[in-house]
Amino acid sequence: MRRGIAAAVAVTAFTISASACSSDSSGSDNAGPVTITWWDTSDATNEAGTYKALVKEFEKANPDIKVKYVNVPFGDAQTKFQTAAGSKGAPDVLRADVGWTPGFAKSGFLTPLDGTPAATEADKFEKNLIEQAAYEDKLYGVPQVTDTLGLMYNRELFTEAGIKEPPATWADLKADMATIKEKTGVDGFAFNPQAYYVMPFLFGENTDMVDARDQKITLNSPAAVEGVDTLNDLLKAPGVRKLDTTSNAYANIMDAFSSGKVAAIVQGPWENANVFKGSAFKDKENLGIAPVPAGSKGQGAPLGGHNLVAYAGSDEAHQKASQKFIAFMTSAASQEKVAVTNGTLPTRKDAYSVKVVSNPGIDGYEDLLAGGVPRQPLPEYSSLYTPLETHLIKIISGQEDTAGGLDKAAAEAKRLLPDYSTS
Incomplete structure (x- = not known):
């Protein structure tokens, strides 16, 4: 990815x-x-x-x-x-x-x-x-x-804030963000509002966008609602960087992290080379990599x-x-x-x-x-990111409630998978 x-x-x-x-x-x-x-x-x-x-x-x-x-x-x-x-x-x-x-x-x-x-x-x-x-x-x-996705974090900023270990759960990350902001003045976390980056929140509730084996769309399942609610709650917490939904969001978030203006992001190894070009990571050992935090049912990241x-x-x-x-x-x-x-x-x-x-x-x-x-062996799987992302942005921007937005995403997914049932 x-x-x-x-x-x-x-x-x-x-x-x-x-x-x-x-x-x-x-x-x-x-x-x-x-x-x-x-x-x-x-x-x-x-x-x-x-x-x-x-x-x-x-x-x-x-x-x-x-x-x-x-x-x-x-x-x-x-x-x-x-x-x-x-x-x-x-x-x-x-x-x-x-x-x-x-x-x-x-x-x-x-x-x-x-x-x-x-x-x-x-x-x-x-x-x-x-x-x-x-x-x-x-x-x-x-x-x-x-x-795969992991939690990239700035070791120096975590140490300055008195945090000895990377967060194991989303609740831990929520607490750490506030501490980092208070102790260092730097934003503790920034989120990239693309569908791929919400997958750890779904996996953390033991669900996915779809269940190919049972031919069921799970985008609007109770577990998916819980996962997106967890994300939404996190984004409203103290220490999170202001949500960026512009076309330059990805680049803006990476620039902020690489220059030390954000302490942690969820990201993949394809950005290693770019991160190491940033002023905050001239010493490569300052880059910490940890598993994405876990939800209430476990931990997981897309491969x-x-x-x-x-x-x-x-x-x-x-x-x-x-x-x-x-x-x-x-x-x-x-x-x-x-x-x-x-x-x-x-x-x-x-x-x-x-x-x-x-x-x-x-x-x-x-x-x-x-x-x-692993990605489910479903030809339409990647196409499901589109309805999820469309309504994810509306949900985390306050334009739709979580359940209603995911119901709409599932309805759009149904057009791609007409033989599948929905939650």
Whole structure:
């Protein structure tokens, strides 16, 4: 998962130029190297350079394969790929959010990777991440990077406020916010009002947006109401930063935390590199990483990340080249380089080398992965974030009451899942 979850599920039409897509005929008649196209959805400023360098390494090791690298903004990529795949012009390989994989597979856009060179080391990967890359018992992606949400906190500010341990529950965080504000003058906590960041509040009440096994929408269940009420209560407490619902909310919150104007946020490891650029974290050891606080029924955070998937519309030569490329990009050596340079989490245990875990951000989040809640294997799952976010903002802004707002969100979810019942 990454910046702007809501943008990842927006439905907007885009036209893709043929030059950016696959179906390059080079190599199909054995006249020369095969050229495959890869759409990379990583951050163009802070992450893409590492992947471009790996592409060059791959081409050097595989002179019969050329890779056409295209960086596609994450917020646009889902719809762009759907449009391109529907017209048989998609890239050979896509860096896909884990939430997109089931939907693309159901639509027939992806080719299974079981038994191919791309998946020969599948047993090296975290088991729950492989599960997230599968749909209907077939593997459609290989996990490239992973993430989960944790509580990022400023150790120096916590110490200055006399707080020795990170909060274990939302009630603890509520108390700590007030103490930090009183003792340091700094806001204790800031919340990003996107649906993805409310998931720990739902998991803390042992619920989710939907129950795919029982075919039931649970967005408006009593447990979900309790979870959102917990969040709403927290946001009204002393020491919380004023709620930001502008289009720049995400960047504003990150700037405030990185510069030491906010003591704690709920965030993922994809922001490690940016955080360490901030004035408050010149000493990387000042960054604390803890599990998201627990609700009344327990603790949990969404497990996210990105898979490398292969387009089903490519010919045999491009499929084979794509499989080699996916294997290379998800190898332990490649993942180690990405982790060291970009500060993101590897998806396989053998990539957590001494160099990788020397980054306190990675070391901290690695410990949280075991508690991550896998995405349900439902093609429409990611689309459920849209109605949840629409009404979440209205609820925490005081425009709707919790139960009424979640009832509306569930009704909108019902349009996506007409065969599902609601709470």
